[in-house]
Amino acid sequence: MSYKWLETASFTYPDHIAVKYNGETLTYQKLYMHAHSLGTHLQSLKKKRVGLYIDNSLDSVKLIHGLMLLGVEMVMLNTRLTTLEMKSQLDDVSVDTVIATRSLEIPNINVIPFNEIYALPSETFMVNQPDPDDVLSIMFTSGTTGRAKAVPQTYRNHEASHLNCQKHFMYDETSSWLMVNPVFHISGLSILFRTVLVGCTLIVENKFNPSRVWHILEQDKVTHTSMVPVMLKRLMNSNGIHYLKGLLLGGASTTPHLLEQSIEKNLPVYNSFGMTETCSQIVQISYQDPKILSGAVGNVAGYDIKIKEKTDELLIKGDSVVKDYLNADLKLEDGYFNTGDLATIDADGYLYILDRRSDLIISGGENIYPKEIEDAVYMMADVNRCVVIKKDDEEWGSVPVLLLEDTVDETALLDHLSQQLAKYKMPREIHYVDKILMTSTGKISRSKNQKMFLEQ
Secondary structure, eight states: OOOOHHHHHHHHSTTSEEEEETTEEEEHHHHHHHHHHHHHHHGGGOOSEEEEEOOSSHHHHHHHHHHHHHTOEEEEOOTTSOHHHHHHHHHHTTOOEEEESSOOOOTTOEEEEGGGGGGSOOOOOOOOOOOTTSEEEEEEOOOTTSSOOEEEEEHHHHHHHHHHHHHHHOOOTTOEEEEOSOTTSHHHHHHHHHHHHHTOEEEEOSSOOHHHHHHHHHHTTOOEEEEOHHHHHHHTTSOOOOOOSEEEEOSTTOOHHHHHHHHHTTOOEEEEEEEGGGTEEEEEEETTSGGGGGTOOEEOTTSEEEEOTTTOEEEEESTTSOSOOSSSOOOEETTEEEEEEEEEEOTTOEEEEEEEGGGOEEETTEEEOHHHHHHHHHTSTTOOOEEEEEEEETTTEEEEEEEESSOOOHHHHHHHHHHHSOGGGSOSEEEEOSOOOBOTTSOBOHHHHHHHHHHO
């Protein structure tokens, strides 16, 4: 198979709409022409690897495809990071040049604004023919437990992720994907690759605005999209018309309560589990499967997934799993990637993610999973954000402490939790904080919140 994805799409579907952005459209033939034109100027940089500081825009789509035509590895920078954090990541992977669609300055880094690319010298080039194991993109994990790890994702990884997703999510050349997740995250970038691989339409939206998204869903008859839970919650605060066949959800804060609300609003939600190291979701579960409301993230049938005995850690093998980190060692056991997640698989093959191994609370010899407590708390309608942390205790070793942003009826909350949880799992303390701290990738950071709480 050829990994010249855009070139193939431009020959196979030349007149299909490849991308829509802010009222502008490009066919696959036109997108290829734009990407190739960019490539003639980017070639003069003579770089094998560059950083990208980009937003969800048409320029970013052209840039990514232009760099792919050259075979340049792309380091996706999280635009929410500080300059110091970005500099550290770039140094970690030996990058001295960044191309930006937004204003940026980083000391000792050559930053090239997108609109200045055409001022670079123009050179002819041969379109790159990638090998399956050539690196396409490099992303950093959120680094909630320390130094962020550089994850090299290959063409084979991305293609395998697409094939897995397509098998369950059922999209083809007639589909239209709305990308509202940031393109520098795997949940955004993977959509860009999936659309070109099947020749369907990518609709790019720069920022998430519920009324604007409802408008796009109706006007462009969007068939597929992907969101994080906070987006879906905001979307459901209003109503609109849609033609969705699938709405893919990912993230630790996806709860059965949120999924149930979505299904009641006739939104075709799919819950999923994946990581940067697996190039987006590795398993998914449809709104039509009753087990979606049990907390399951998918069925492992057909996947090389198992649970490690004694530790209950999730082990994964497959073509979408990266082979190593660039700046650390990937934890492999007999060829399986040890995700560090604690999980269980039921008798019917459904996978449940319990928590991160590092977040496990051992209290009086009993294992307590913070996520299980959080899921129970989220069943309360007036709770928007919470986190459970562990606190050292002389008698029990460690105990769970619940942090909340919103004031709640504690009597009602404890009564509710006592019906959902064993007594030893009950939070020993409840505290209110001004703001629950997040990682740079928008996930609740248990380690940051624990540190904040202990320092108070």
